[in-house]
Amino acid sequence: MLGEKELIKLFPEFKELVQPSGIDLRVDEVYRQKGPGSLIDNEKDLPELERLESPLYTLEPKTAYSVTIDRKIKIPKGYSMLYVPRSTLLRSFISIHTAVGDPGFYGTLQFLLVNQGEYPFTLRRGERIAQGVVFPVEGSGEYNGSYQEKEE
Numbered sequence: 038m039l040g041e042k043e044l045i046k047l048f049p050e051f052k053e054l055v056q057p058s059g060i061d062l063r064v065d066e067v068y069r070q071k072g073p074g075s076l077i078d079n080e081k082d083l084p085e086l087e088r089l090e091s092p093l094y095t096l097e098p099k100t101a102y103s104v105t106i107d108r109k110i111k112i113p114k115g116y117s118m119l120y121v122p123r124s125t126l127l128r129s130f131i132s133i134h135t136a137v138g139d140p141g142f143y144g145t146l147q148f149l150l151v152n153q154g155e156y157p158f159t160l161r162r163g164e165r166i167a168q169g170v171v172f173p174v175e176g177s178g179e180y181n182g183s184y185q186e187k188e189e
């Protein structure tokens with residue numbers, strides 16, 4: 038796992054968010070599901086989303102939300118990222134579900150956030166909700182899938 042010094046070199050645009058062993062990630066937009074979806078023969082039909090008004094998001098009990106992270110990230114070739122929740126959210130009955138960040142990915146990260154509790158939870162746009170931890174990967178190629186965005 039990479040530490041602070043290496044992380045600042047690899048992710049200079051996240052400098053102020055670098056922690057001893059990861060990068061803090063802040064919530065940007067929050068969406069509710071608006072319709073059905075499917076995955077059949079690897080054909081994706083993602084559910085329609087409805088954006089919640091910011092900056093104060095009210096997360097209703099037993100409800101799932103799709104959330105974006107507040108700046109685009111470039112994962113350099115030769116490295117992967119895993120995303121883990123901020124423990125304050127877990128202590129508040131909020132879970133965050135994430136996948137792997139691939140070498141070469143550029144774009145907006147999107148996580149699933151679920152209020153598992155019995156009461157509403159209020160989250161402000163820009164709060165830190167997760168941490169990305171980075172590992173070197175040997176012999177990797179680069180991600181070029183459907184969520185890859187064009188680098189500016």
Ligand SMILES: O=c1ccn([C@H]2C[C@H](O)[C@@H](COP(=O)(O)OP(=O)(O)OP(=O)(O)O)O2)c(=O)[nH]1
Nearest residue numbers: 135136137138139142145146147180182183184
């Ligand atoms: O929780 C996560 C984890 C990763 N990513 C980003 C970075 C990752 O490189 C990219 C693609 O993730 P993955 O390979 O898991 O997605 P897929 O469904 O297999 O996409 P594709 O079909 O385009 O390969 O999405 C997220 O937005 N959220």
